[in-house]
Every structure is written in C-alpha cells, then in structure tokens.
Amino acid sequence: MTSHRGRFTNRFSPSPGGVVGVDTASSAERAEELRNALVDTIIVDHTAKGLKMPAVVERAMRKVPREVFTPGVPLEKAYANTAVITSRRGEETTGSVSAPYLIAEMLGQAVDALGGLEGRDVLEIGSGGYNASLLRELVGSAGSVTTVDIDPEVTDRTASCLKRAGYNDVTIVCADAEHPVEPGRHYDLIIVTAAAWDIPAVWREQLTPDGVLVVPLRTFGMTRSWALQRSGNRLASHSHRQCGFVSMQGDGAHRMRYVDIAPGVHLRLDEGRHMAPEALGGMAADLLTQPREQAWAGVSLPPRTVLSDLDLWLAARLAAEAGEFVVLTAQAAAVESGIVAPSWRFGAPAILDGGAFSYRSALRWTGRLFDLGAIAHGPRAAAAAGQMVEHMRAWLEADGPSPILNVLPARTPEGDLPGGTVLDKPHSRMVLNFPTVTSR
Ligand SMILES: C[S@@+](CC[C@H](N)C(=O)[O-])C[C@H]1O[C@@H](n2cnc3c(N)ncnc32)[C@H](O)[C@@H]1O
Structure with a gap:
C-alpha cells in the first residue's frame, strides 16, 4: 500500500459558465476554435480506423476545456492531438494528460460496451482531471465519478484544475488502485x-455484476486498451484498441526490460521468457551482425486491415514455438541507417533462437496494394523468415481475425479455461483466441 492515502470530494461552486483558466474573451474563443478543430481531426482519424465516435463523447469533448488541465502549456499545445507530459522520474514518464484521440477511443469503448454512460457510477484509475471532466459530462447528474491516483501531487493538481473548470462533484482519492478504492x-x-x-481481483470485484473495465493491458509486451465486461468471476472482451500509456506504479507495477542489441536497437522483454535478458541480448546482437534474409507473404492487404491484430496473432503463435518471443524496438536513426527495418519501430513482434533472429518487417508497396514481410538473420534465417510469413498468410486466409481476451482468476483449473493461448500472471489467467468466421 502507499504510505499516503487520502480522500476528498471537490465541493466548490462552479465558476460562471463553468469555464475558467482563459484570461480574455479572445483566448476563450481561440480555445473553443482549437477544441472544435481537434475534435474534427479526431473524428476523421476515427473514420479512417473504421470507428465511430459516439455523439455523447463528441459533445463532451467539444465542451471540456482541456487547457485548464494543462497549466503553463500554450493553447496550441493543449489542443494538439498528443499527450502532454506532466511528470517524469529520471528517463521515465510517470504522468501525463492523455492524448485526446486515445481518451476519445477509450470513452467510446466504454459507451459502446455499456450502451451509454448516463446515470452510471464510474471509477477512473490515474487522475489529471481532463478525463474525469469528460466522464462527469457523460454520466450526468444521476451518475458519479471517482478518480484515484497514487501520486499526491497529481491529486492536488487534479483538485485545483477541476475547481477551475467548474467540475465540483468529482470524488478524488489518493491511493494505490491495486487495492479497493x-x-x-x-x-x-x-x-x-x-x-x-x-x-487484480479487486478491479473485477469492484464492478457491478455486468460492469465494464476499460484497461490498457500489456500482453506479450504489446499494449491494447481492452473493454472487458464482467460475468461472474470472468472478464470477457467487448473491444480493443492499440494504445500506449505510462506504466502502472505501486504494488501492481511490473517492469518491462529493454536490452540493447545494436546502436539504437533494443529488445523489449515482458513475459514468458526462459533465458536471462543479458543472454538473450547477446544472442540477438550476435545474430544481427549476420546477413539478412527477407521473405514476403505475397499478399495484397485489404484496406483497413488491423495490423495490430496481426501482431497479437503472431505473438500467440510464435510464443508457442521453440525460441523466445520478444518485441523489437528501434530509434529512428537505426531504421534510417538500415540496421533494422521493423514493421513499426515502437514494437515489432520478433522471435529468437540459436539459429535465427526474425521479426515482422516494414510493408512493401507492390504498386497496387501492400504486402507483408519478415526479416531474419542467422544460419537458419531463410527458414525462419519463411515460417514467420506463413503465420501472416494463415492470419489473412482466416480473414484477419481480431483477438478475444478472457481474463479468469489465477487459480482457475485448466478444464474451466476457454480455448486459446494462455498467459499466466500472478492475479489472473488470460486467454487470447482468434475466432474465425466459422467459429464466431
Ligand atoms: C496518463 S496519467 C492519467 C491521465 C489522466 N487520466 C487524464 O485525465 O489525462 C497516469 C496516472 O496514473 C497514475 N498511477 C500509476 N499507477 C497508479 C496506481 N497504482 N494507482 C493509482 N494511480 C496510479 C500516475 O500517478 C499518473 O498520474
């Protein structure tokens, strides 16, 4: 538990009009203009991803003044479609006002899974005030919002920002949300x-019988925002989105390890490893110096193919093979200089054994459509790259299935688990599967 635990409800009178934090009428107008432009951009971005922003989320985003929650930041930056960093510990970002498009996607997941948020009771884990204000708009006067943060500086700032924005009925708790709030x-x-x-079990236990948990969760070192609906002691996924977030702190913290394998090239090691990080890093560094083999799947990707789903498919399949599943990350300079050519430099699925280091490589434009590929290094490179593209073809042949995640308590017997790839963690057994059209 954290040593500092406190709770207070923000009981302040709303300011006239509910919006403060802008010095003049013209900056208020400018803020509104920027806010509307940001929401327009997010809607276009949603459409490009095949998503639809619920009208209630759009209304809330057009109303809540984000600049109040990013004090000291120029208006243009407050309304950029990116996170605004608010705290760092050494190299690590520990707090931010989350990126608006991501907040919109996660609120959309919640609205869709629950069929609306009006009158609902909501707990937000990780405070700042912006998302809590949007939630306040979404639940209306019949609902409630509690926000909890482990960092007293964050809860203090949240309280003063909410007051300035005129949201006077959010309960703010300072505690480690690993425990009942x-x-x-x-x-x-x-x-x-x-x-x-x-x-942790308490997240499920704090939900109403069919309540929903929206959580950015790492499986195989890759983070997705999952909307998970409770049914008894099980959580089953309703939707998921690709995302990135600062890591959980406190009793539930789990450190991801990075090992350097070449200048600006790293392996992210998160779970299911058999070898020590240093040994893995040494092996990958050695293999990377050997000539590369490129294999192509020879496919034409249908428009709007969700490649982040392919990455989880590859993770589930590769993790079941001999070898160690890892995630390859690289600095821009390492990609530009051609040391590696990953599908996404912030995380490409990769597998490593004594004979080869292979990873999903950047797409190839065939003149009409994109094709998928794999690169491998090492004595077994050609076979390993070929094997990886086989998994890609299999995914496309199955119609590019989306993963379903079931989360069950840690001690669930094997026979009670649904079919799929099982990831065991201290509090839960997570099962990922990819229903195909015939089995859906
Ligand atoms: C991305 S920020 C939250 C952004 C915020 N929701 C907003 O409206 O923009 C993540 C926050 O999670 C908090 N946090 C991390 N681990 C936590 C834990 N175990 N319990 C409660 N809060 C935690 C951090 O202190 C940080 O302030």
Missing part, C-alpha cells in the same frame, strides 16, 4: 489510464 462501493465502469500488466 472506496471499500464497499461498486462501479458500472472502471477506466484505467495507466498501462497494467495484470488485473
């Missing part, structure tokens, strides 16, 4: 805004 209370929605690696 308001003992005895249940929420229709728990929305987590820091990246989790496991799901």
